[in-house]
Amino acid sequence: MDTARPRPAAAPRARRPDRPVHRARRQFLVSSAAAAGGLALGFHAPLARAQAGGALAVPSAEVNAWVLIHPDDTVVIRIARSEMGQGTLTGLAQLVAEELQCDWARVTTEYPTPGQNLARQRVWGNFSTGGSRGIRESHDYVRKGGAAARMMLVQAAAEAWGVPAADCRAERGVVTHAASGRTVRYGQVAGAAARLKPPAEVPLKPAADWTIAGRPLPRLDTVDKVNGRQTYGLDLQLPGMLNAAIRDCPIVGGRLRRFDAAAVLQRPGVKRVLPVGETAVAVVADTWWRAKQALDALPVDWDAGPHAGLDSAAIARQLAEGLDAPQAAVGHAQGDARAALAQAARTVEATYAYPYQHHVTMEVMNATARFTPAAEGRPARCEVWAPTQNGEAALAAAADAAGLPASQCEVYKLPLGGGFGRRGATDYVRQAVALAQALPGTPIKLAWSREEDMQHGFYHPVTQCRLRAGLDAQGRLTALHMRLSGQSILAALFPQNVRDGLDPVVFQGLNQGGAEGALGYAIPNLLVDHAMRNPPLRPGFWRGVNLNHNAIYLECFLDEVAHATQQDPLALRRQLLAGSPRHRAVLDAVAERAGWGRPSAPVDGLPVHRGLAQIMGFGSYVAACAEVSVSPAGELRIHRIVAATDSGHAVNPQQIAAQVEGSFAYGLSAALFGEITVAQGRVVQTNLDRYPVLTLAQMPRVETIVMPSGGFWGGVGEPTIAVAAPAVLNAVFAATGQRIRTLPLSRHRLRPA
């Protein structure tokens, strides 16, 4: 690969001091190594170089914000979004590498910090990682980052050779001038390229020409997850660090009244007992276990506050009232549903409900903070190490909690042991900063117990839904009124986005159009409205968000309509989706693969029944067909799920399959077992013994059809969760004749038909 000809004349110069990313990455770098050839060069290579101390002939060069290239041709791709298992890190790297035309085996990644993003005028854009947006909302600028870097590398080589850049091409990390046969490696020209002016016009490859994107490549971050080396937030060790365990008031809306620190201060390892905000108390000790033991022994009085009598029955009544309320915000209207219902030859009506869910990230909430007071002319500084889905929000929270400008704060993102929406919140960051301020100069690692984690979630909101369908004399669906009643996430977390009582996010999957969920069904008279009812238990974004219950309500009720009118559930859906070809295509794909309409083979002597569901959300079209059996004793077994996803472009099909598989584990956990209840103002469930989740033995076989139709970018981390429950519930109806309208399913006693 190396050319025998002279190297480019322009020797790469040293790093520019105004680019802070390099300094920081030596202080604290979160990186992941390539699974293939780049492995040994991954995490430790830059440190080893730094320690080698100036023995380098050619320093590493930041070609642009997205691409750093080492002299050995290792390419470091900057990833702004957080990796929490969903594979976005690998997918985004594929998109940059595709345009960069580098050698994929030499690709590594790193997170720029939120502080660097701030200092560089948000050159990396949005850090927020939720709503399945990682790829679908940054594909354009990350690809342009890769393409611009490639153009600069080619330009640098061309200038060194004195030939037109148009006569040179880049492939697998090598620039070639075909006419003269000269080649140069990226590592050799990166420094010169870094000094060039970025191109004004940056054309992107058509997807048809992709060679790195669009392929089922292995993830870049697997190896350290199979040997215990990956450092999650809980695993962080800093010199001189102390550990904190915390207890927040277990009563919704309650406060800390008093605690008796003297009762535990003599316990081994205990350093301090501190109030945190107005609602919590923490013990700081040398180890977390000692802090936790002391906290458990700490006498605490709570001010129960205004919701001490709150329970799930009261919450259900509050929502039920909304089902008939005259006032409701309209999300989607066609024709005149009320009039059409009044005139219908026949109506079908049903009421559904969906309970609170907890995220149960495997890694409990945690953050580490260090507050360094101002001294000797240096301003005060606050640093946070945290597994977060939103580095910028974590930085803002740290700055606010510390009372410092954001420029005096920094957040170092750590790998997440699951996020699912929970780690978009910053409550645990604020707590860690508060503790760090009480012990200036000492890093404090705050970790929640599982009990604390489960009782202080941002729960999947509760909703109820009443659906009324109007049918004409021939049984055709002429009208549908979906009245949603329940909790608004935006009202609790982003009230500025709620206007005139309308939270647009509650209509996910039911909208007239748009990426956040276009209702595919053509119903001449349609009314989808929402009566906002906000119980005091705080809601949050839970993987799949409002699409989850909306899909259950819509897809199970359509099944009810099909059965009430003696129509095949597939045929009814296909007819209503005649004008929505992408919705229909994923539905058709699962029906065909599953063998809908053909008899299914019994399993263990039990008949197998099927159920269908489809929905559009997070920019993608998804469908599922579930196959279940119910034993005479009422035992439900889910044997197989066939799932289809059209995400427009498919950046890494095998990772899409992994997300689809995982979505059934997550969605079926909720459907089968998940329910957070409230009694006497407290969340009743405190651990996995009372909040069971799906296990391997209950996991169905999943066959995933990845069917990108091109032309758009959809998300994949969340949409499939929404079809998991309705596909299974519809199959349960086929098996039992029982229409399950409240969850979890484990509350119902099934009987085979």
Place this chain on the structure above:
Amino acid sequence: MATLNVNGTVRSHDAEPDTPLLWVLREQLGLTGTKYGCGIAACGACTVHVDGVPVRSCVRPVSTLGADEKVTTIEGLSPDGLSHPLQRAWVALDVPQCGFCQSGMLMTAAALLRDKPRPTDADIAAAVTNVCRCGTYNRVKAAIHRAAGQTARG
């Protein structure tokens, strides 16, 4: 100072006798590959081997371990952290998503393979009761079969 035989080395620690093995490993010995998930032996993220038997270390008081009992953690599953057949299969099939539960999964699977070198799906379902919230179960199952040198069977 009490001692513990971990990954072939005798290590000393000053934890109180009722401290769960998990926290001695993580906080006294710096072996953070073993994870805290629930603290009540429900999720399996803390699974280690004691004399080859899978143990949920979050509920095992360290004082109950005899001096002759050998603890193996994920860090000791293979000398290089990559060469155990399960680790190779895990990488080949891209099993982990967030990865947090995977140490426990691997330790549970390793104990299973020692007892049943060619496990059936039912054997795997009975042995691997660990919780994974990302939902890697089917790839876990496939990787165990792969490591056992066989294709999946029912």
